[in-house]
Amino acid sequence: VLFDEETFQIVDRYDLQTQSNSEKDSLMNIVDSSCTEIGWSLATGTLNGLNSASDSLEPSVIILGTGILKNNDTFKNETGRILVFQIGESNRLRLISSNDVKGGVRVVSICKGNVIGCVRGLNVVYKWDYQVEKKLIKASSSGGHIDGTCIDSLDNILCIGDSLTSVSFCHLNKDTLKISEIARDFQDNYISALKLVNHSSAIAADLTGNLLVY
Numbered sequence: 001v002l003f004d005e006e007t008f009q010i011v012d013r014y015d016l017q018t019q020s021n022s023e024k025d026s027l028m029n030i031v032d033s034s035c036t037e038i039g040w041s042l043a044t045g046t047l048n049g050l051n052s053a054s055d056s057l058e059p060s061v062i063i064l065g066t067g068i069l070k071n072n073d074t075f076k077n078e079t080g081r082i083l084v085f086q087i088g089e090s091n092r093l094r095l096i097s098s099n100d101v102k103g104g105v106r107v108v109s110i111c112k113g114n115v116i117g118c119v120r121g122l123n124v125v126y127k128w129d130y131q132v133e134k135k136l137i138k139a140s141s142s143g144g145h146i147d148g149t150c151i152d153s154l155d156n157i158l159c160i161g162d163s164l165t166s167v168s169f170c171h172l173n174k175d176t177l178k179i180s181e182i183a184r185d186f187q188d189n190y191i192s193a194l195k196l197v198n199h200s201s202a203i204a205a206d207l208t209g210n211l212l213v214y
Contacts, residue, residue: 002093011091016066034070040080041065041108041117047084048113049130061086062093063115065105078104082117082126084136097135099126111153111172114139116179118148123160123170125177139177144168144184152196157182159202159214161191167204167214185214 002012017037043063050061062085067078082105084097103120110116115126115136122143126136145168150161158170158179166185173180189212194204204212 002087002091004091012093014085014093014095017068035068036070037066037068037081039064040067040104040106043108043110043115045110046113047110047115047128049128051130061096061110063108063110065108065117067104067106080104080119082108082115082136084115097128099136107148107151109151109153109158111158112156112174114172114177116151116153116158116172118145118151118160121146121148123148123158123179125172125179127177140179142170142179142181144181149192150194152194152202154196154199157196157199159194159196161194161204163190163192163207164188167191167194167202167212169200169202169214 001010004011017035044060046060064083065080067080069078080101080103082099082101083095085093086096088094101119105117105119107118108115117124122141123145124141125139127139129135129137145160145162146164147162148160149163152159156172156174158172160168160170166187166189168184169182170179171182190207191204192207194202196202202214206212
C-alpha cells in the first residue's frame with residue numbers, strides 16, 4: 001500500500017497473487033487460488049544500471065520480498081518472490097520486475113546498487129540486468145545462516161542478523177558481487193533487529209529482551 005506523505009491517505013495499492021492481477025500484468029504468474037502470499041520485507045533505493053525510461057517514473061525503486069504458502073503447507077515448503085516497483089505518474093505503483101525464489105524472502109536490502117535477500121539460510125545478491133533481461137538476475141549467494149531476520153549496510157560492509165545464528169559482519173565485493181564473511185558472533189543470540197553504527201560496530205536486539213553492542 002502506498003500512502004500520501006502528508007495526509008496518510010491511500011494513494012495506490014498492489015494486490016499480491018490474485019487471479020485478476022495476474023491477467024493484467026505479464027510479469028506476474030497465475031497461481032493456484034489456494035495460495036496465500038504475504039509481504040515479508042521492504043527496501044528502497046536505486047539500482048545500478050536502472051535508468052527511468054520515462055520522465056514520469058521515479059529513479060528510485062521499492063523492493064518487496066514475499067512468502068507464498070499453499071493451503072496446509074508448512075514454512076519448509078514456502079516459496080517467495082522479489083518484486084521491484086517504481087512510482088509512476090499520479091503516484092501509481094508500477095511493477096517492473098518479478099523473481100520467483102525457492103523460499104520466503106524474509107529480508108531484502110539494497111547495497112551499492114544491488115539487492116541482497118535472505119532466502120532459506122542463503123544471502124543472495126541480485127543485480128539489475130539492463131542489457132538483456134531488464135530485470136533482477138542472481139549474481140551470487142553465500143551460506144552461513146539459518147533464518148536471516150535483518151540486514152544493514154554501510155558502503156560495502158554488511159551486518160546480518162539471524163534468529164538462530166546471531167550476528168555476522170560481511171563484505172560485498174563490488175567487482176565480483178560476492179559476499180565474504182569478516183567476523184561472526186558464535187553465541188546463540190536470537191537477533192530480531194540490528195543497525196550498523198560504523199564500519200566496525202553495530203547494535204542489535206534479540207528475542208529475549210537484550211540490547212547487544214558489537
